[in-house]
Amino acid sequence: MSLKSTIFAAVSAVTFALPAFAGSEITIGDAYARASGMNAMSGAAFMHIMNMGDEGDRLVSASSDIAKVVELHTHIETEGGVMQMRRVDDGFAVAAGEAHILARGGDHVMFMGLNMPMEHGMTFSVTLVFEKAGEVVVEITVDLERKPMEGGMEHGDHKMEGMDHGDHTMEGGTMTMDSGN
DSSP states (O other), X not given: OOHHHHHHHHHHHHHOSSOEEETTTEEEXXXXXXXXSTTOSEEEEEEEEEEOSSSOEEEEEEEOTTEEEEEEEEXXXXXXXXXXXXXXXXXXXXXXXXXXXEOTTSSEEEEEEESSOOOTTOEEEEEEEETTTEEEXXXXXXXXXXXXXXXXXXXXXXXXXXXXXXXXXXXTTEEEEEOOO
């Protein structure tokens, strides 16, 4: 096993609590959802997607019974400096050996026309569809108390719960680790 593979295995073991797997390639972890309130008509889910395979993949769609419409979304800064949420038609690329983070204020799964309120602590299923890995069903817990940077990773300084992972960078929701190889 190469040093890069060893690092990714260690990162996924520490970072991802109760992950979902698609074969041995795609790992989903730290999945949670939020809505702005009990009467909200929309909500969003966030998670870490790690591609531990040798080939890139792409999250192309998502579905769930919790909402009438489920789409992949991102935030884009306009020329005036205003952040706007937009649907992403071509999905999110997850390069081989990298993680793509769906986080508040960035890429996320959007639920519109909720069929039921998102109550704190409830869980629901979301089916993520990848170009190569196919369908991955993830159980997502609603966490209305989580702060934007809480979870298995602190996005501000890119540390993962007590581990020193060497050089890694974060760009556009994608984390890349360099093992020096």
